[in-house]
Amino acid sequence: MNREKIVVIDFGGQYNQLVARRVRECNVYCEIYSYKTDIEKIKEMNPKGIILTGGPNSVYEEGAATCSKELFELGIPVLGLCYGAQLMSHVLGGHVCKAPVREYGKIEVTVDKSSKLFGNVSEKTICWMSHNDYIEKEAPGFKIIAHTSDCPVAAAECEEKKLYAIQFHPEVLHTVEGTKMLSNFVYEVCGCAGDWKMDAFVENTIKAVREKVGKGKVLCALSGGVDSSVAAVMLAKAVGDQLTCVFVDHGLLRKNEGDEVEEVFGPNGPYNLNFIRVNAQERFYAKLKGVEEPERKRKIIGEEFIRVFEEEAKKIGAVDFLVQGTIYPDVVESGLGGESAVIKSHHNVGGLPDYVDFKEIIEPLRDLFKDEVRKAGLELGIPEKLVYRQPFPGPGLGIRIIGEVTAEKVKMVQEADAIYREEIANAGLDRSIGQYFAALTNMRSVGVMGDERTYDYAIALRAVNTIDFMTAEAAEIPWEVLGRVSSRIVNEVKHVNRVLYDCTGKPPATIEFE
Ligand SMILES: Nc1ncnc2c1ncn2[C@@H]1O[C@H](COP(=O)(O)OP(=O)(O)OP(=O)(O)O)[C@@H](O)[C@H]1O
Ligand SMILES: O=c1[nH]c(=O)c2[nH+]cn([C@@H]3O[C@H](COP(=O)(O)O)[C@@H](O)[C@H]3O)c2[nH]1
Ligand SMILES: NC(=O)CC[C@H](N)C(=O)O
Numbered sequence: 298m299n300r301e302k303i304v305v306i307d308f309g310g311q312y313n314q315l316v317a318r319r320v321r322e323c324n325v326y327c328e329i330y331s332y333k334t335d336i337e338k339i340k341e342m343n344p345k346g347i348i349l350t351g352g353p354n355s356v357y358e359e360g361a362a363t364c365s366k367e368l369f370e371l372g373i374p375v376l377g378l379c380y381g382a383q384l385m386s387h388v389l390g391g392h393v394c395k396a397p398v399r400e401y402g403k404i405e406v407t408v409d410k411s412s413k414l415f416g417n418v419s420e421k422t423i424c425w426m427s428h429n430d431y432i433e434k435e436a437p438g439f440k441i442i443a444h445t446s447d448c449p450v451a452a453a454e455c456e457e458k459k460l461y462a463i464q465f466h467p468e469v470l471h472t473v474e475g476t477k478m479l480s481n482f483v484y485e486v487c488g489c490a491g492d493w494k495m496d497a498f499v500e501n502t503i504k505a506v507r508e509k510v511g512k513g514k515v516l517c518a519l520s521g522g523v524d525s526s527v528a529a530v531m532l533a534k535a536v537g538d539q540l541t542c543v544f545v546d547h548g549l550l551r552k553n554e555g556d557e558v559e560e561v562f563g564p565n566g567p568y569n570l571n572f573i574r575v576n577a578q579e580r581f582y583a584k585l586k587g588v589e590e591p592e593r594k595r596k597i598i599g600e601e602f603i604r605v606f607e608e609e610a611k612k613i614g615a616v617d618f619l620v621q622g623t624i625y626p627d628v629v630e631s632g633l634g635g636e637s638a639v640i641k642s643h644h645n646v647g648g649l650p651d652y653v654d655f656k657e658i659i660e661p662l663r664d665l666f667k668d669e670v671r672k673a674g675l676e677l678g679i680p681e682k683l684v685y686r687q688p689f690p691g692p693g694l695g696i697r698i699i700g701e702v703t704a705e706k707v708k709m710v711q712e713a714d715a716i717y718r719e720e721i722a723n724a725g726l727d728r729s730i731g732q733y734f735a736a737l738t739n740m741r742s743v744g745v746m747g748d749e750r751t752y753d754y755a756i757a758l759r760a761v762n763t764i765d766f767m768t769a770e771a772a773e774i775p776w777e778v779l780g781r782v783s784s785r786i787v788n789e790v791k792h793v794n795r796v797l798y799d800c801t802g803k804p805p806a807t808i809e810f811e
C-alpha cells in the first residue's frame with residue numbers, strides 16, 4: 298500500500314511510542330525505527346517527514362547514538378525532539394553541552410509565532426521539559442524560535458531546509474499545545490494529506506487479506522479479547538467460512554471466562570463463525586510444573602498455544618494461515634520495534650517458538666495501537682461492550698501468579714479476582730478504570746483468624762488508568778471499596794490472609810506482575 302508515512306527514528310527515549318501515537322492521532326500513519334536503521338532503507342520508504350526522538354545519551358559523549366549528516370540533506374523535513382534536537386544541532390555544527398540549569402517538568406516557553414511550527418500556538422505556552430544538556434549555540438543557518446528563562450534555544454528552525462529542533466517534548470500531554478505543534482509539523486511543514494483513517498484501514502485490510510488468502514483455509518486464534526475479536530470479525534468479512542476460530546482454555550482464564558467467550562462466539566452467539574473451544578488445562582499445567590522464571594513461563598505458554606493451534610489445524614486439514622490479534626505495543630515491548638529493550642516477551646510475538654507449522658502468520662492489526670484497534674472494532678460494527686473490554690493477557694493468570702503455577706493457586710487468584718471485579722462493578726467503576734485485576738503474590742505471612750494463627754498467601758490488587766497501556770498510573774479507588782474487597786477476599790478465599798494494593802505506576806512497574 299502506498300500510504301503517506303512519517304518515520305520516527307528512535308534514540309531510546311521513554312516517550313517514543315507516544316510520538317508515534319500522537320502523529321497517528323493527526324491521521325498520519327507513522328512507524329518507529331531504530332537509529333541503527335540503514336539510511337538507504339529510510340530513503341526507500343520515501344517518508345513525508347522524519348522525527349528524531351529523545352534519548353538517554355549526551356551527543357558529546359563517546360559512543361552516543363548518532364545519525365549521519367546525510368539524513369538532513371535528503372530534502373525530507375526533519376523534526377528533532379530533545380535528544381533528537383541536540384543531535385541535529387550537533388551534527389550540523391551547533392554546540393551542545395551540559396546545561397548550567399537542568400530543566401525538568403512543566404516549564405513556560407515563549408515561542409515565535411511566525412514559525413510554521415507555532416502559528417496557532419499561544420505565545421507563552423506550558424511545555425514538558427526533561428533535559429540536562431542544552432543547545433548552547435544553534436547550528437549555522439538556524440534561527441531561534443523558542444526560549445525559556447533557563448534555556449536560550451528551546452526550539453530552532455532552518456525553514457529553507459525544513460529542519461526543526463525542539464528541546465521539549467510535544468508528545469507528552471503535559472505539553473499543553475504539543476499536539477498542535479506535531480500537527481503543524483506533519484501538515485504545514487511536511488504537507489501530509491492525512492490519509493490514515495480507520496474506515497479506510499478496515500476496508501483496505503479486508504481487501505488485502507482476501508487477496509492473500511485466496512481459496513485457502515485460515516485458523517484464527519481467538520481469545521474473546523478485544524484484539525482477536527476485531528481480527529476474527531475482520532477475517533470473517535474477508536474470507537467467510539474459510540475461517541475457523543480456535544479458542545484455547547488453558548486453565549489460566551478468569552473465573553467463568555471460558556463459558557462467557559463460548560456464549561459470544563459459539564454456535565448460539567450472534568456471530569456466524571466456525572468456533573472450536575479446546576480445553577487444554579492439563580497440558581498447560583503439566584508444562585508449567587516447577588517453572589518459576591517469568592520469561593520461561595511466557596515462552597512455555599506461547600509455544601503450547603502454537604502446538605494446540607497446529608493440532609487443530611491438522612484436524613481441519615490443509616490450513617495454510619494462522620491469524621493472531623497481535624498489536625503494535627506487543628511488537629515493541631517484545632523488543633522488535635525501534636530501540637526498546639525487551640521488557641517482556643508477549644506470548645504471541647517474542648514468546649513464539651522458532652518453528653511454527655503454518656505457511657504464514659497473518660496479523661492484520663500488527664501496526665495498530667489499542668485505541669486504534671477499538672476504533673476499527675466500532676467501524677466493523679462490534680458492540681461497544683466488547684470493544685471497550687479491559688485487556689486480558691494471553692498467558693492469563695499464568696503471569697498473575699508470581700512463581701510456580703499450580704491448579705490450587707489458579708483457583709485462589711480466580712476467586713479473588715472475581716470478587717474484586719464484582720465489587721468494582723457494584724461501585725460503578727468498571728468503565729472508568731483502564732485495567733484492574735488481582736494477582737497472587739508468592740509471599741506468605743502470618744495472620745490470625747478465629748483466634749488461630751494462619752500462615753497464608755497475600756493477594757495483590759492492581760488497578761491502573763492508561764490510554765495506551767505503554768504508561769499507566771495507579772487508579773485511586775475509594776478506601777471503602779478496597780475495604781470491602783479485602784474483607785470479602787480473606788473471608789471467601791481459602792489460604793489468603795492478607796490483601797495489598799499496588800500503587801506503583803508504569804514506569805517504573807509494569808501493569809502485569811511478570
Ligand atoms: N485463550 C486464547 N485462545 C486463543 N488465542 C489466544 C488466547 N489468548 C490469546 N490468544 C491469541 O494471542 C493474541 C494476543 O493476545 P492479547 O491478549 O494481546 O489480545 P486479545 O486477547 O485478542 O485482546 P486483549 O488485549 O483485549 O486481551 C490474541 O489476539 C489471540 O490471537
Ligand atoms: O496478550 C498479551 N500477551 C502478553 O504476553 C502480555 N503481557 C502483558 N500484556 C498486556 O499488555 C499491557 C501492558 O502490560 P505490561 O505493563 O505488564 O507490559 C497490559 O494490558 C497487559 O495485560 C499482554 N498481553
Ligand atoms: N530526554 C532527552 O532526550 C534527554 C537528552 C539529553 N540526554 C539531555 O539530558 O539533555
Ligand SMILES: [Mg+2]
Pocket residue numbers: 520522523688689690691
Ligand atoms: Mg487477551
